[in-house]
Amino acid sequence: MRIAHVSDSHLTNPEGVATSVGTTVALLRAAGHRVVLHCPGPLSRCRRRPGEVPSLSVPTRPYRLALPRPPSAPVDVVHVHTTGPLGVAGLRWAAARGVPTVLTWHTDLVAYAAHYPEIPIGAAYAGMRLGLRWRAGDLWALAHPGPGRQARLAALGRTLLAHTTVLIAPSAKTATMMAAMAGRTPIVVLPTPAAAPHPDADDRRRLRARLGIPADAPVLLAVGRATPEKNPELLLAAFAQVRRELPAARLVLLGARRHRLAVRRTARRYGVVDALHLLRPVPRDRVGAHYRAADVLAFTSTTDTQGLVLSEAEAYGLPVAIVDTQLVERPGTGTTRPVAEPSPAAFGALLTRLLTERELRGAVIRDGRAAVAAWSRDRYLAELVKLYASLPPVSAGTCHPKARRGDASRCS
Structure with missing residues (x-):
């Protein structure tokens, strides 16, 4: 199976999203699947691995900002892990070509928006790229805590899921949180498995x-x-x-x-x-x-x-x-x-x-x-591959499922 994984978090970042993405990609490759990981990489072309995208370090943050460059080779599934520029590009690319899309919801954007100003900024970018007609009042509401921000983030969540064939929730907690936004998009609970204990040098x-x-x-x-x-x-x-x-x-x-x-x-x-x-x-x-x-x-x-x-x-x-x-x-x-x-x-x-x-x-x-x-790595891999194989074909230029009025004006 040919699978494109898309993540705005580079694998050397010491946080949960990068760990989950790295685990999933490694398991799929070890099982013989053709996987390309599209994620932030060095600016220098000669230092980038296949799939890596030019990126810049973000001051005071442990991550990198990558160019919104989508996959280029034909794939059977696009699996998106983040909702930054790369993740949004992956969603739009898959929708335009009729490729089934899996989105794993790793981060509680509503909770994190209170602590990270880049979350509302990224939400405004994602909404506009995915067809939400943000007005000045919407952008103002996104920039300030309160019910207005939560309503706009919920609208963005509905739009993201309108571009998604299946949503993966890493816990029952996340599945419950996302149920109100999902509409007709099915939700599958699939936690990332823990790695086997490492034979560390230090006892x-x-x-x-x-x-x-x-x-x-x-x-x-x-x-x-x-x-x-x-x-x-x-x-x-x-x-x-x-x-x-x-x-x-x-x-x-x-x-x-x-x-x-x-x-x-x-x-x-x-x-x-x-x-x-x-x-x-x-x-x-x-x-x-x-x-x-x-x-x-x-x-x-x-x-x-x-x-x-x-x-x-x-x-x-x-x-x-x-x-x-x-x-x-x-x-x-x-x-x-x-x-x-x-x-x-x-x-x-x-x-x-x-x-x-x-x-x-x-x-x-x-x-x-x-x-x-x-909940072994083998069991997780079997469930994930079975999910990929069950994805229905999607018509090019449509959302997954078809977006309701106000969620997305177009997906291509």
Whole structure:
């Protein structure tokens, strides 16, 4: 099968979209499918790989802005992962040529718009390219928080799905969120599987020693950005609660590139700055060492569409604690993760129990590993290929399905 994957996130970006795209492309190629990944690449032509598009680094951001260059070779399926310039170009290219289109909804745009000004800007661009007749009032509403922005983002979501044959939701939470926008576009829940544990060079004791953490200290780990949408305030407040019961406990926050000073100020306010290890992102093959060195993964985000780090941690036998009740069910088995109310007292109490209650820890670790084994990479690949094979033919120059009035004036 010939498949074009399109992503505005380059594979070296240490975040969930790039991880998911890289996993999917690698599995398809290993199975013998002809896959071209269209994503941002270097400006220099001689340094770009097939499919990569010239791009520029975005100041203060860990991603690159690529030219809206769509696929060029004939393909059987276009699989779009983002809604930036490249993703929109892929949708329009597929619609003009009658190629079935799969869109994976990796990011909660409505939630992220409150924290990233580029989301409304990108929404305005995408809407205009896809046929929404934005007026000055629409652009003004997009630029300002409130119901007006949400209404315009919802209109954009309907337009994007009008160009889509099938929408992939990486969790039941995301499927529920997108149901109101989907119209007649079917939604399939297909989580990205966790990678197998990596044979890291650093073991638990060695990494702890390198970080200056005593071998017997209880260690909480958080993996990902320390930006406001990930709720580091709750994480630090809950950690302060844990320290009241376990004074030797440490918190490792891995992946903090921005807002580092703000995180340290907050930690100082809660009296835990001396027990905080604030680490910048590391290559993916080194993340596993940090899972091995920790005792519990603490996850305070409520804006994630899947929370891939949850399954990654469970693959390493690390128990996880969350506050998002909509991500409580593990892919694969239907078992549930430990969850608490999003308050410092409740979440701190859950973290303390996972650190101190041996039977609870054992049960959580066992269920997590079973879920990872049940939702294997082979099972994910089989479901994805079956989905591709089931896609109906589409008439060139039409939307998938036909757009309702006001959603898209044309798709070619």
